[in-house]
Amino acid sequence: MIFHQIGNGGCQSYLLGCPDKCTAILIDPSLAQLDRYRGLLAREGLTLRYVVDTHTHADHFSAARQLKEDFGVPAVMHRESMAPYADLRLDDGDMLIVGDIRLQALHTPGHTSDSLCLLAGDRVFTGDTLHVGGTGRTDLPTGDPDALYDSLFNRLLTLDAEIHVYPGHDYSGRQSSTIGREMAENPRLQKRERQAFIEMMDRLNLSAPQHMTEALRTNMGGGKTVDQLLAEASARVPFMSLSELRARLGERRNDFVILDVRERASYDTAHIPGARNLPRGQLELRVNHDLPDPTLRIVTVCEYGKVSTLAAATLRELGFRRATALDGGMKAWRELDYPVEEGHGSAWVGELSPEI
Known part of the structure; x- marks a missing residue:
């Protein structure tokens, strides 16, 4: 044997x-x-x-x-x-x-x-x-x-x-x-x-x-583990490095969106300058209203880099073929002492529509 x-x-x-x-x-x-x-x-x-x-x-x-x-x-x-x-x-x-x-x-x-x-x-x-x-x-x-x-x-x-x-x-x-x-x-x-x-x-x-x-x-x-879901999502999306995103902050391109998918309180505390906020839990419900252009290049951001990976995979399934995820998250961004903004200001994406 x-x-x-x-x-x-x-x-x-x-x-x-x-x-x-x-x-x-x-x-x-x-x-x-x-x-x-x-x-x-x-x-x-x-x-x-x-x-x-x-x-x-x-x-x-x-x-x-x-x-x-x-x-x-x-x-x-x-x-x-x-x-x-x-x-x-x-x-x-x-x-x-x-x-x-x-x-x-x-x-x-x-x-x-x-x-x-x-x-x-x-x-x-x-x-x-x-x-x-x-x-x-x-x-x-x-x-x-x-x-x-x-x-x-x-x-x-x-x-x-x-x-x-x-x-x-x-x-x-x-x-x-x-x-x-x-x-x-x-x-x-x-x-x-x-x-x-x-x-x-x-x-x-x-x-x-x-x-x-x-x-x-x-x-x-017979369900899937969280690690399995993350591995499957990671196989479907590309990633952007922290340094690459930092270098792009000053470009002000119209087709480039930083999408922070954390809850509003975390976003208001500190976020990447110019980032919009659309919490992961509302993504499917609000995407048509808040992101009407499917040709946008979107970089999703969360606290540790896991939720943003799931969000980017969902965006790709919804037709946003240029969606990518930040390799890391806000925790790593802050540790590198990269710039942040507080509050929601003009970058805030509107509240959930009462019709939804």
Whole structure:
């Protein structure tokens, strides 16, 4: 078997490949490691057969949907998963075949209702059901400590003690363990009475994972991450440097507009001399009135350079083919001690029309 464990912070994903049939499966892929997966598949000469999420992740962004689209393979999850992009939904006991590799699905709810583990010969991929030295938490959406007790003590821990455990996260510095070692050494597994285990899980009082709301929104609902939206917008627009814009300030060209897309209060505090203000939230509603000439060269500006990129991409979609975004934002402009104006003065673009 070709085997790669790919770490991304505390998150772990796995590539399993059959060298004879040149096919592979990816388990719990992270969006941050897309290029690495592509490189590994190419280097090993493998064709991707399946991409699997062991559960709906709340702490990182799954790459399953992107890999599905890139490679034309099924995205696999448990049948209770809410992810709309999952094509192949497994029941307990179902098996995936990847060349000579057999992976059996074990439904192990508790961390989430759709949690599953994958048993492949001498190893089991436990997702967030069992960690090295810990277990998945049960205080996030669809978590259930009573169900986790059953999944652990009445399912996973009944496997052969020599089975290797490969978790979806590594918080201990140990990338793998065995069922027997976890039974003997994992602190949470020492609470072997159901009620004692449930009370322990209920008292963990853990902080919410970073990016939890965005991760659940994208992994559960099939939406895009903010970084994805920004990357797509960046690919559709050119940029102008801070120094280039500074040099153009004195040109007074009629076809050149600096468009500040921040809210009015931020614009009034300090803005680039001559800039007009049209907040990003009103752009589509006011663009016909405030920017009637589609041939204008427009440079969008915001505080950090992200909202302005989205605004420039929107303007291009609306037909302003010369729209560009400032590479940076007002924060960087001020740090360079470039000139600014205060108030709205004659540069202010009118308020939202009452007819809209």
